[in-house]
Amino acid sequence: MVVKRRTAFIVALSAAAVVALILWKPTVLIYGLQAAGLYAAVAIPMGLVLGIVHIVNLAHGEFMMVASYAAYFGCRALGMDPLLAIVPTAIVTAVFGWIMFQLTIRRALKAPELNQLILTFGLAIAFTQSINLIFTSQTYKMPLDYVSASMDIGDLTFGTWSFVFVAVAIIFAYGLQLFLTKTTTGKAALAVGQNPRGAAIVGIDVYRTYGLVFALALALVGAMGALFLTKSAIFPSVGSPFTMKSFCLIAMAGIGNIPGILGASVLLGVAENFLRAFRPTRDWAEIVFFVLIIVVILARSLKGRKS
Amino acid sequence: MNRNVSRIFAAFFGVLAITLPLFAGDYPLQVARNIMLYMALAITWDMLLRSGQISFGIAGLFGLGAYAAILGVIRAGMPAWLSILFAAVFSGVAAFLIGLLILRLRAMYFSIVTLALGEIFRIIVHNLHDFTGGPEGVVIQQGVIFGGNANKLYWLALVGLAVALAASTWFEKSKIHFALTAIRDNEISAKSSGIDIFRWLLLAFVVTSAIQGFLGGIFVQSYGFATPDTVFSADFTLLPLAMALLGGVYSTTGPVFGALLLGLVSEWLKLKIPYGHLVVYGIIIIIVILFMPQGLKQLVRRDAGKTEGRNA
Amino acid sequence: MKRMMLALAVLAILAGSAYAQGTIKIGGIWTLADITGKQGSAAAQLAVDEINAAGGVLGKKLELIVVDDEGKADKAAAAVEKLATVDKVDVFVGGMASGAELGKIPAFKKYGKVVMSTGAAGSATVEKALGPSPESDFYFHLHPWDYNQGASYAEGWNAIQQKYPNIQIKKIFLAYEEGAFGKSSWDATKVLFGGDNRYIVDGASFKSALLGGGDYTAVLEAAKAFKPDLFLWAGYDADALPLLEQSKAMKFSPGIYLGAPPGWPIGFGSSKLSRNVMLYGMWSTAMNDNNPASAKFYKNYVAKYKEEPATYFAPLAYSAVYILVDGIKAAGTTETAPLVKALEATKYASPLGETITFKPSNIIKHQGITRQKILQWQDGFQEVIWPFEAATAAPVYPFPAWK
Missing domain, CATH: 3.40.50.2300 (Response regulator)
Structure with a gap:
């Protein structure tokens, strides 16, 4: 009963905060959500890999970067819109991811756990530098009209295109949730994630499941790679910052908690944009990301110890 | 490997390291300095790892020490040598205070928090323009320590490495070794056998962080400047980590071999393949870790064949 | 077999030293993974090739040796040491990011050879680290300060x-x-x-x-x-x-x-x-339309590399080599003191559309381009x-x- 009352209190409080924010600084909420959508959509596939295969994929952002380059040149060659490239890029990236998994990561899973870190670090360097060698450090950006779509409400004019990332993040999170709880493969994957030895005993092919989950995550990364072309220019190091950000979000949500990544992203996105909206605090917006992560992790560990 | 053989090896490398300036030119000395810096960082990372705690905060503490040293000179007029010691103390005290808060965290959560703290240090330095010089950085007006004398700079870097080696050996040979190993292997049984886990972790964290700060101090004094992008560079976290893992973890020799391998390979490749050497560098890391899962130590220690990975 | 190896080695050494007598060596340091460094080094090589085709300098061939600095201070310092002590270059060119440039400055000062710098706009750090004349007189800063x-x-x-x-x-x-x-x-x-x-x-x-x-x-x-x-x-x-x-x-x-x-x-x-x-x-x-130097640079660069120069760092590096060579010709040597004197008289009609001369800036004595x-x-x-x-x-x- 106490817990329920507290939850109700928190919900009421956040609702009040949202209403206040809408009335006072609507752009904070708009841009905060848009930023959160992008953060979450990139982080969710990494969260899936971390939650089930238990590897910190330091090449996560680089996989997205490679997918973006593939999508860009595919689109340019065929005169195609990047939105049409989402599904093909997802498939190609999934296959690429599956091959990479079989060639490298699978072998590292049998080695001491830390080896996966260094292996994926090596992959990240190899990807970034190969792309740099082929396409140079110059940036490429697809000129698209619809990304400047905008909306007027009173005096307020803002871009609407980036809301697409919010939608994608929600689809990713709940799609994966459905997959993991409703389908046989998904349930097997969840079982492997929770207890690989137990899963092996009941006859689940653990390495096959790992490979599938990795490929599935890479399909999402590939889809994001194509969609990313609408938002950003691409260049060899464009993916690396996303690896760290995603890792932070996952830790904040708690490993294995995929819908939690949505909440963590919204909190960080809105908080960052809130600080950016005021002159004295705007240079400190970036710090809030890291401070919040530490606070949440420490608070959770304290709570965990008490109970 | 036979204990005596390894002693002879250690003595050989020790003598080689000390006498290098007598016969090597300035270029090999400069490369050796770069390698020794990363080697020392790799050793300190490994020292904490022996307790099972994976730190991603090397760059943060290194950068903190670097800025403590340079601001000590610029704002407080410290002599160069004192600023290096001040860097060690500053990072050590910072680590003590932080450690009280975060050393109860385990596994990935500890790693993330150390990473986030490093970023916080960087942003603070970045934003306090008037005091730290901001994103553009600061330079020491009187220039590099020892007037840029290559031999003395080499010996200074060697001192940094020697401190890391000495601390690591102390960790290996003393009671600390058993405490840290026990924590890593099984925390609960370690606790029940009376080991004060938190105290040992705090000791390891403070000692390694102080050395990282010390190395940061040596770095700024050797180049005469600091910018946030340079001293908080992710390279100072990722490369030592890669070196320790490639060499083989939980020992002093592993990071030493790993740093030698990656340091020499990267310098050599750079000269052989000016455009694209980093691709080869990445591939070498992948290949070494795939075929030598225990690191280079595997080459010398045959008994290290056992894997600790998942056997599903 | 052994004897043949020895003979080959002796031959190599002889050939090497003969070659060394006949060349003037320029050490180039850029961040090669970056487009600015990649094309800057390529443009410098283009200038070297043109000069050699026209008979070289002081009857000698010009040679450009490029080392990557990876954009890092420590690697940049090692690059200077390598070029100065192993390749024994006569002069230096290159540079882009201030962070890497700061790593080079202590080593540059140690050797005191002439440096024709193509980068580093950060006056608060780079210019300060160089220090006032005369200790920084060897350093010619082509790129404008902030x-x-x-x-x-x-x-x-x-x-x-x-x-x-x-x-x-x-x-x-x-x-x-x-x-x-x-x-x-x-x-x-x-x-x-x-x-x-x-x-x-x-x-x-x-x-x-x-x-x-x-x-x-x-x-x-x-x-x-x-x-x-x-x-x-x-x-x-x-x-x-x-x-x-x-x-x-x-x-x-x-x-x-x-x-x-x-x-x-x-x-x-x-x-x-x-x-x-x-x-x-x-x-x-x-600028190709109204500046012959620009047109010549552009035509030769595209002909040689089959790509467009993407940034001004290409013509800047190209100019740096020409300015150095003109200075060496006028001084008749690569010795620092006479070369610095000769370079002070530089008047080079550059492909950047202006005639480059060197004037004092806030701290250093030899600042090249000031106008954007x-x-x-x-x-x-x-x-x-x-x-x-x-x-x-x-x-x-x-x-x-x-x-």
């Missing part, structure tokens, strides 16, 4: 407003990337435009996409609220189009929309959004607007409002 650039823009906008009375600027907003590049632009702009009461200056920082940012909403909100006549952004090529797209989405259209990245993304000119965007720069292909150019994207090409003597087109004003 305050040179700022002063040059102030001069340019004054001139433009005088010549084109329909262009009137009162309020200036600077969106600057939060790193060293953007921050130094902001410092210079505040002082040089905000100093007297002629302009009202405001600004805000953003995190460049190149460094992991790419969210421009907050900075554009601040700019929009300020209602500037001139909106300037100091960031990187990765920011160019996303900034414009976001500006369009927010219907932010200042009278002058001006960018100051070191380079522009591939195909920027083909985007509709690029129309009438102004830019700061040193060089553009449009104001250009505008017109029909997919960068046209020079100012300085008027190099102009290739008249400005189109104002920046069109978004539809």
Whole structure:
């Protein structure tokens, strides 16, 4: 009963905060959500890999970067819109991811756990530098009209295109949730994630499941790679910052908690944009990301110890 | 490997390291300095790892020490040598205070928090323009320590490495070794056998962080400047980590071999393949870790064949 | 077998020393993974090839030895040491980012050989680390310092407003990337435009996409609220189009929309959004029409490498080699003291559209280029607007409002 009352209190409080924010600084909420959508959509596939295969994929952002380059040149060659490239890029990236998994990561899973870190670090360097060698450090950006779509409400004019990332993040999170709880493969994957030895005993092919989950995550990364072309220019190091950000979000949500990544992203996105909206605090917006992560992790560990 | 053989090896490398300036030119000395810096960082990372705690905060503490040293000179007029010691103390005290808060965290959560703290240090330095010089950085007006004398700079870097080696050996040979190993292997049984886990972790964290700060101090004094992008560079976290893992973890020799391998390979490749050497560098890391899962130590220690990975 | 090896080795040494007697060696240090360094080193090699084809210098062949600095201070220091002690180069060229340049300076000072620097605009660190004359006299800084650039823009906008009375600027907003590049632009702009009461200056920082940012909403909100006549952004090529797209989405259209990245993304000119965007720069292909040195450089570069020079660092590095060689010819040697003296008399008609000479700057004695150019994207090409003597087109004003 106490817990329920507290939850109700928190919900009421956040609702009040949202209403206040809408009335006072609507752009904070708009841009905060848009930023959160992008953060979450990139982080969710990494969260899936971390939650089930238990590897910190330091090449996560680089996989997205490679997918973006593939999508860009595919689109340019065929005169195609990047939105049409989402599904093909997802498939190609999934296959690429599956091959990479079989060639490298699978072998590292049998080695001491830390080896996966260094292996994926090596992959990240190899990807970034190969792309740099082929396409140079110059940036490429697809000129698209619809990304400047905008909306007027009173005096307020803002871009609407980036809301697409919010939608994608929600689809990713709940799609994966459905997959993991409703389908046989998904349930097997969840079982492997929770207890690989137990899963092996009941006859689940653990390495096959790992490979599938990795490929599935890479399909999402590939889809994001194509969609990313609408938002950003691409260049060899464009993916690396996303690896760290995603890792932070996952830790904040708690490993294995995929819908939690949505909440963590919204909190960080809105908080960052809130600080950016005021002159004295705007240079400190970036710090809030890291401070919040530490606070949440420490608070959770304290709570965990008490109970 | 036979204990005596390894002693002879250690003595050989020790003598080689000390006498290098007598016969090597300035270029090999400069490369050796770069390698020794990363080697020392790799050793300190490994020292904490022996307790099972994976730190991603090397760059943060290194950068903190670097800025403590340079601001000590610029704002407080410290002599160069004192600023290096001040860097060690500053990072050590910072680590003590932080450690009280975060050393109860385990596994990935500890790693993330150390990473986030490093970023916080960087942003603070970045934003306090008037005091730290901001994103553009600061330079020491009187220039590099020892007037840029290559031999003395080499010996200074060697001192940094020697401190890391000495601390690591102390960790290996003393009671600390058993405490840290026990924590890593099984925390609960370690606790029940009376080991004060938190105290040992705090000791390891403070000692390694102080050395990282010390190395940061040596770095700024050797180049005469600091910018946030340079001293908080992710390279100072990722490369030592890669070196320790490639060499083989939980020992002093592993990071030493790993740093030698990656340091020499990267310098050599750079000269052989000016455009694209980093691709080869990445591939070498992948290949070494795939075929030598225990690191280079595997080459010398045959008994290290056992894997600790998942056997599903 | 052994004897043959020995003979070969002796031969190699003899050949090596004979070769060494007949060459003048230039040590080049750039960040080769970056397009500026990749093309800068290529352009320097082009200059070396041209000079050798024309008979070399002082009867000797010219040789360029390039070492990567990876953009890191420690690797950059090792590169200087390698070139100075192993290759025994006579002079140095190169440089781009200030962080790597700072790593080189202690080693440069140790050897005291002439350096023709193509980069590093950060006066607060690089110029300070070099120190005053005479200890820094070996260092010839071709690239303008941040305050040179700022002063040059102030001069340019004054001139433009005088010549084109329909262009009137009162309020200036600077969106600057939060790193060293953007921050130094902001410092210079505040002082040089905000100093007297002629302009009202405001600004805000953003995190460049190149460094992991790419969210421009907050900075554009601040700019929009300020209602500037001139909106300037100091960031990187990765920011160019996303900034414009976001500006369009927010219907932010200042009278002058001006960018100051070191380079522009591939195909920027083909985007509709690029129309009438102004830019700061040193060089553009449009200069081929009215500057023979530009045309010659461009033609030879494209012929040799089958690609366009993407940034001004290519013609800058090319110029650096020619200036060095002219100096060596005049001095008759690569010895520092006479070479410095000869270089002080440099008058080089560069492909950057101006005659380069060396004058003292705030701290050092040998500063090359001080003037930047104001250009505008017109029909997919960068046209020079100012300085008027190099102009290739008249400005189109104002920046069109978004539809």
